[in-house]
Amino acid sequence: MSGARHVLVVGGGLNGLFAAVLLGRDGHRVTVLERDPAEVPDPDVAWEVWQRRGCGQFRLPHYMQARFRHLLEAELPDVADALVAAGALRYDVLAALPAAVSGGIRDDDDRYATLTARRPVLEAVVARAAAAQAGVAVRRGSTVRTLLAGHPARSGVPHVTGVVTADGEELRADLVVDASGRRSTLRALLADLGAAAPAEEQEDGGFVYYCRHFKGSGPMPELRGPVQQWYDSVTILTLPADNGTWSVTIVGSARDKQLRALRELERWTAVMRSYPLAAHWIDAEPITGVDAFGGPGDRLRRLVVDGRPVVTGLLAVGDAAAFTNPSLGRGASIGLLHALRLRELLRSVDGADPQEVAMQWAEDTATAVEPWYRATVGTSRSRLADIEGDRTGAPAAPDDRWALAKAMSAGTRKDPVVLRMQLEIAGMLALPPEVFNREGAVERVLAAGGGAPRYPLPGPDRAALLAAAGLAVPA
Numbered sequence: 001m002s003g004a005r006h007v008l009v010v011g012g013g014l015n016g017l018f019a020a021v022l023l024g025r026d027g028h029r030v031t032v033l034e035r036d037p038a039e040v041p042d043p044d045v046a047w048e049v050w051q052r053r054g055c056g057q058f059r060l061p062h063y064m065q066a067r068f069r070h071l072l073e074a075e076l077p078d079v080a081d082a083l084v085a086a087g088a089l090r091y092d093v094l095a096a097l098p099a100a101v102s103g104g105i106r107d108d109d110d111r112y113a114t115l116t117a118r119r120p121v122l123e124a125v126v127a128r129a130a131a132a133q134a135g136v137a138v139r140r141g142s143t144v145r146t147l148l149a150g151h152p153a154r155s156g157v158p159h160v161t162g163v164v165t166a167d168g169e170e171l172r173a174d175l176v177v178d179a180s181g182r183r184s185t186l187r188a189l190l191a192d193l194g195a196a197a198p199a200e201e202q203e204d205g206g207f208v209y210y211c212r213h214f215k216g217s218g219p220m221p222e223l224r225g226p227v228q229q230w231y232d233s234v235t236i237l238t239l240p241a242d243n244g245t246w247s248v249t250i251v252g253s254a255r256d257k258q259l260r261a262l263r264e265l266e267r268w269t270a271v272m273r274s275y276p277l278a279a280h281w282i283d284a285e286p287i288t289g290v291d292a293f294g295g296p297g298d299r300l301r302r303l304v305v306d307g308r309p310v311v312t313g314l315l316a317v318g319d320a321a322a323f324t325n326p327s328l329g330r331g332a333s334i335g336l337l338h339a340l341r342l343r344e345l346l347r348s349v350d351g352a353d354p355q356e357v358a359m360q361w362a363e364d365t366a367t368a369v370e371p372w373y374r375a376t377v378g379t380s381r382s383r384l385a386d387i388e389g390d391r392t393g394a395p396a397a398p399d400d401r402w403a404l405a406k407a408m409s410a411g412t413r414k415d416p417v418v419l420r421m422q423l424e425i426a427g428m429l430a431l432p433p434e435v436f437n438r439e440g441a442v443e444r445v446l447a448a449g450g451g452a453p454r455y456p457l458p459g460p461d462r463a464a465l466l467a468a469a470g471l472a473v474p475a
């Protein structure tokens with residue numbers, strides 16, 4: 001490959017659109033094919049009118065991490081500005097927490113602030129940037145059904161040269177990017193080409209999300225605890241968003257049949273009322289009912305297997321390559337990181353043959369994305385084991401790494417330095433090993449949060465939770 005290319009992007013979700021804008025600005029010609037036909041509305045009305053069946057989580061809570069803002073402001077500052085103009089919220093957790101918890105504002109605290117919005121508002125802004133970008137064409141209502149490929153003699157693996165849409169149209173390109181999300185059918189498309197199977201790691205989904213959106217007339221509700229609060233059997237998320245809106249979510253185990261009753265508004269409301277640090281977040285005008293969503297499991301897909309690409313001419317980005325379950329709200333930040341690496345790749349591989357490009361992309365993904373994938377899977381697996389233990393009465397096996405993470409979480413209420421360490425990890429500013437390997441970090445975390453009760457935040461135990469929901473408490 002050399003110089004400016006024609007890139008076909010399969011999927012016009014957040015990452016397909018980010019990739020298109022970034023590559024278009026580098027002089028590539030980009031065609032995005034998005035299955036959903038709806039035209040992009042004005043961000044002001046996106047929440048009300050935009051239907052996106054291709055993205056199951058489109059109307060569910062989304063919170064961008066601080067890293068997302070950092071990347072956006074550095075690399076696409078006009079998109080960051082457009083988001084602010086559309087009402088996105090620059091949210092500074094440290095400024096929002098009581099001074100007794102944050103320790104007051106310190107130098108450099110600004111780095112923990114994020115820029116966040118409801119998904120339709122966010123995506124409408126990015127879609128507008130793509131539509132306005134010279135060299136980028138977004139074709140909505142265009143579904144990719146098949147890949148076109150040849151078999152170059154040298155590599156012996158299929159080389160993708162384009163796609164065929166559901167209408168039978170053939171489109172050729174120098175590079176195809178799979179940005180078709182967590183439901184990407186790439187595995188089957190590659191099998192149709194006779195390619196070897198990609199290597200995949202998959203985790204069971206295990207969480208279920210009971211969510212509701214609200215709108216207020218003033219500032220965000222007071223932040224009395226972290227945006228993600230761990231309690232017996234459930235996690236509570238209070239996630240600020242754009243234009244005076246926010247969401248409140250109760251996250252439970254998908255195996256917790258009793259808690260499925262939280263789909264019912266009255267029970268959901270009664271349960272939320274029993275958490276003193278979060279209850280006031282539901283004292284506002286609801287803009288949705290309670291939506292229940294069984295969260296999908298994580299998946300990492302590799303297109304280089306045993307040191308050899310299974311395909312060339314095609315690279316996967318975003319959820320299509322690495323999907324992380326939503327419990328830590330990292331998918332969009334990881335995806336933007338990945339899209340930026342794609343831009344760097346195309347800047348660096350001028351003249352390289354397709355095999356080298358595939359190998360380099362595998363390495364870039366392993367370096368930039370995989371550590372975040374692993375960190376997310378590790379935390380969510382341990383958290384799920386904890387809430388399953390709450391339900392069954394059989395505690396999860398002891399795990400030193402998880403014990404340290406829990407000590408950190410407990411310690412955030414006692415030590416403002418530990419709070420900032422935790423915000424670095426949650427905001428994707430530093431990976432857990434980077435933080436814990438600093439001199440004195442482990443000792444500090446254990447001093448602040450070691451030996452804390454299993455659930456230090458004030459809230460109901462399982463029996464009280466079930467009682468609040470009007471459910472029978474097992475004898």
Ligand SMILES: Cc1cc2nc3c(=O)[nH]c(=O)nc-3n(C[C@H](O)[C@H](O)[C@H](O)COP(=O)(O)OP(=O)(O)OC[C@H]3O[C@@H](n4cnc5c(N)ncnc54)[C@H](O)[C@@H]3O)c2cc1C
Nearest residue numbers: 011013014015035054062063144181318319326329331332
């Ligand atoms: C319940 C839930 C909550 C989440 N909350 C957060 C959060 O708080 N913070 C966060 O950062 N992340 C969150 N995420 C993750 C985030 O939504 C994803 O990481 C992000 O959407 C990935 O973007 P993408 O562009 O890779 O894929 P998607 O947004 O899924 O886009 C893929 C697109 O490809 C299109 N498509 C699929 N197949 C084809 C085809 N054959 N031809 C043409 N088009 C096709 C689809 O229509 C879709 O538009 C959440 C996810 C879920 C499930």
